[in-house]
Amino acid sequence: MLTFTALGPFQVWADGTPLDLGGQRQRAVLARLLVAGGRAVPVHTLIDELWPGSPPAQALSTIQGYVSRLRRALEPGRAPREEAGVLVSAPPGYALRAGTAQVDAWHFESLVKSGGPPARVWAAMESALALWRGPALAEFAELSWASTEAGRLEELRLIAVERRADAGLALGRATSLVADLEAHASSCPLREEAWRLWAVALYRTGRQGDALAALRRARAVWRDELGLDLSAGLRRLEADMLAQRLEEPAGDPWPAAGEGVLRVLVADDQALVRAGLRAMLDGEAGFAPAGEAADGEEAIAAVQETRPDVVLLDIRMPRLDGLAAARRILAGRRPPKVVMMTTFGSDENLYAALRAGVSGFVLKTSPPEQILAALRAAAAGDALIDPAVTTRLISAFAGRTDPASPPALAGLSDDRLDVLKLVARGLTDRQIGRRLALPEEEVGLAVKSLLEHLALVDRAQLVMAAYESGLVTPGVE
16 A cells, blocks of 8 residues: 655655655655645646746646656556556646545644544544654755645644643643643744643642743743733633632543543423433433533533533524524634534524534434434534435525625536535435445545635535535425
């Protein structure tokens, strides 16, 4: 199997043996396609980015020669006229076809963006950081696209460092984290999260004075560098430390139901509905109720108290409705995912909730497997909308003109449009793969490329894009 490494020296390996990728510019062609994340890169873009400002007269034939030699290196057993399967032609250019697990940078990013309880996050961040063998794409640093991507990956690496530390603090590992966090804050003095984590780690080891001194140091740095005082968050942390009211969990705060259990907070104003959902969660392996709420205000308070993975939230409730509650929950620090419930699937508030960032919708009449699938998708960073909701809800809004709507679908290939249509119908990646005879992993990459092309955040917004653009007509297959 081929593996591609960009988090350090750029290399391709065939079953553990490094391949000869040729000279610097030929290697740069492959690196640029890797940076595109599976999307096609037009030939004119490759020329402009490999020879910035002064491409040679024979640039096109030179690129074609590079691609030909790279294909021989990547697939030495391919017959002369057999279609390439790794470095493929994708008019008007080329693309790299590989699975997420084959490319260290792609695998790294998927790990950094994964969620779950602290123990799972800790393990994921450990695995992500272990993929780094040096500065990313350093041998192409003089090329702007490589420099930009290296900066993006470095930012993700810093986020991974901070997510690992945050999970470690929740697991009671403050003592072992102090030294690393001091080095992190010193090397990234303008990162608020670096100072917060270091100060909290010191406080949790009984070093309250050192924790306050760390925040004073942060204040001095920010004043010298930015002319600013500490952020509101760090000032609150300082006040909590002075008042000795900082939360101090003893070990992993998640329940003893077992590693990988998905904790769900149920919010609905009907006691019978809450009881039924609680019974559903109790009876399904891998799920556990995190608490209940009878209105939006109770839901917000319960989120802060129980720290669930997912909130299953009714859209119509007294005191504070589900839409307002979802917005406030999602605006919080490290918020849980939110899946909305509706009775009829025709409330205009649901349309607004999609734009607020919820991770899916289910009907209260949906079978348990549909609700559980939506909860799993949300926890995994995806979104799942019950097909009944997509047709009954968005029919009222298809083709509407909205200043915040995504860009047109021009430029998407037919295969990407096919995927988008099925996403809009509420199908999961696995179901789409079965329908289109594609591996589930390839469908995931296609969804990712759609999000990037349309500058959207999640699957729910892709549904809106499909309906608003007229690509999909409600009720029509």
